[in-house]
Amino acid sequence: MTTYFAPTRDMRFVIEELAGLDQLTRLPGYEDATPDLVEAVLDEAAKLASEVLAPLNKTGDAQGVRLEGDGVFSADGFKAAYQQFVEGGWNGISGAPDYGGQGLPELVLTATMEMWNAANMSFALCPLLNAGATEALKQHGSDALKTQYLPNMVSGAWTGTMNLTEPQAGSDLSAVRTKAVPEADHYRLYGQKIFITWGDHDLTDNVVHLVLARTPDAPEGVKGISLFLVPKFLVNADGSLGQRNDVQCVSVEHKLGIHASPTCVMSFGDRDGAIGYLVGQENKGLAHMFTMMNEARQKVGIQGLGVADRAYQQARNYAKERVQGRPLDQKSGDRVAIIQHPDVRRMLMTMKSRIEAMRAFAYVMAADMDLAHKHPDATERRRRQARVDLLIPVVKGWCTELSVEIASIGIQVHGGMGYVEETGACQYLRDARVTPIYEGTTGIQAADLVGRKLAMSQGTVMADLIQEMRGIEAELAQANSAELTVIGESLTAGIQALEQATQWVLQTLSQDPNAVAVASGNYLMLTGYVCGGWQMARAALVAKAKLDAGEDPGFHGAKLATARFYAEQIMPQADALLKIVRSGGSSILALSAEQF
C-alpha cells in the first residue's frame, strides 16, 4: 500500500508542453537537456525514488534518528541510500559544471526534487538544504572558500545546512545573537541555533554549516548580521579533513513528522570557539542568506507538491480496493469499491486537480528561474527574475497550505483506516504539516508578497503576469468546445478576482497597512488558485488539441476533465477570497488582546 510510482507522464507533459523545455534547450549552457535526456533522467530518478527511497519512508518514520556521543545516527538504510544517491550523481544534477555539477536546468531538478520528496521527505530534506547552501556559497563566497568546499557540496560528499533560527529569533531574524569574533584569517563563533535540519548526521564525513551571526561591533537589527561558513571538520590545505571544529549537536527534537530528518539544537563555541569563515561581506549576511532562502522556499513548495501526490496515490489505490456499499442509483447487486461513490470521487478529484495545478504552476516558475539565469537578453532575464521574486512566496505558501489539506483529504478517503498508522496515510499529513511553517511561515510569505514584492514593483510585475493570463483567456474564447468555454469563463472570473484584489492591496497599503496585513494570507491563496487555474487552462488547450489529433486519449482526456473540474470546483474560491480580502481588517482586529 505504501509504494510510490512517480507521475512521470504528467511531469513530461508539464515540462514539455507548459514549461517549454524546447525553449530552455536553446539557452546557452542547456543545449544538452534534450527531451530524450530529460526522459532518461526522469525514468532513472523514478526508479531510485520508488525502489530505494520510498521503502525507507515508513521505517524511517517509525525508527527516527538518535543522538549518541558526539553525533547523530540516521535511521537504518539511509546511509546506504544516500551513497547510492551521490554515486548516481543526483546531488549535482543542476550544480555548476565548474564544480563538478551536471548543469541541467532548474526545471529538471524540480522534477527530481518532487520525486525525492514524495518518496521520502525526511531523506529529501538533506539535499534540499545542501542545494540552498551551495547556491549561497557559489554566489557570495570567496574563490578560496568555493574551491575548498563547493566540489564536495555539489557532489554531495559533504552536506550543507542552514543555521538561522535561535530561541528568540524565529520569523524575526533581527534578534539573532550568535557572536562571531575576528581572529587572524577567520572568526570564532559562540552561540546556539535551534531547529537545524540535518544539522548533524552520519551520511557524510563532513557537514558545512552556513551560520548567521554578529561581529562584536555590528549594528543592532538585520543590518548587523553576517554569514559564516563553519565546517564540522576543518579542511586542510590539501583538501583532507583536519581537526574537529567546536560545533556540535546537543539534542534532537521529537516532533510531529519527518522523524527521520534530524532537527538539531546546535551549539557553537562551547570550548574555544567554532572556527568560521566570512561568506560575502560583513553585515550583509541576511541578504546573502536570502539567496539560500529563496532557493529553499521554492523547493519547500515542491516538497508540498511531492508529499501531496504521495497522499493522493495512496488514497486512490485504497479507494480502488476498499469495498463498501452501493451507489445511490444501484439498489441491488454486488457491493462496490468506494471509488464508485460520487463523494469519494469528489475527494479524489479535489486532490488530483490541485496537485496537477500545483505541479504546472511550480514547474513553469522553475523554467522562469532558468530563463532568469540564462536568457541571452538582459531585459528578459530581469523580467523573469522579477516574476520569480513575485511568485516564490506563492509557490511556497500556496503549495504547502494545499499539501496539508490534500494529505488530510487522503485520510478521509481511507475512513478509519486513515486514522491509524498502519496504512501510512497519517504519515503524509504529519510530514506535510511542517511545510507551511519552516522556511518562513505562510504569514511571513504573505507579508513578503504584499509588503515587498507587490509594493516594490508597484504592481507592474503582477500586471505583466495578468497580461499573459489574458492571452490564454483570448485563446479559450476562440475555441469551439464546450469544455474549453467553461474553462475560459472560469479563468476570466479568476483573472478579474486577482486584478481587483491586487488593486485593493495596492490602494490600501499606504492608508491602512494593517488591513492589508490581515488580507495578505487570503491574497496569497487567491493568487495561487488563479495561477494554478491559468496553468490548468493552458493544459486544457494542449490536451484538447492532442485529443483532436487522436494522441494518447486516456491521458489527454483525463487532463481535460481534470482542468474542467478545477475550473468549476476549485477556481471559484478566488471569488470568495476576493470578497474576504475586500472586507478589510476591522472584524479581525476588533478584539483587544485581553478579550481573547
Ligand SMILES: Cc1cc2nc3c(=O)[nH]c(=O)nc-3n(C[C@H](O)[C@H](O)[C@H](O)COP(=O)(O)OP(=O)(O)OC[C@H]3O[C@@H](n4cnc5c(N)ncnc54)[C@H](O)[C@@H]3O)c2cc1C
Ligand atoms: C522541523 C523544523 C525544521 C526546521 N529547520 C530549520 C533549519 O534547518 N534552519 C533554521 O534556521 N531554522 C529551521 N527551522 C525553524 C523555522 O524556520 C522556524 O520555526 C520558522 O521560521 C518560524 O519561526 P518560529 O518557530 O520562531 O515561529 P514564530 O516566529 O514565533 O511565529 C509564530 C507565529 O507567529 C506568526 N508571526 C511571527 N511574526 C510575524 C509577523 N511579523 N507577521 C505575521 N505573523 C507573524 C507566524 O506566522 C507564526 O504563525 C525549522 C523548524 C522546524 C519545525
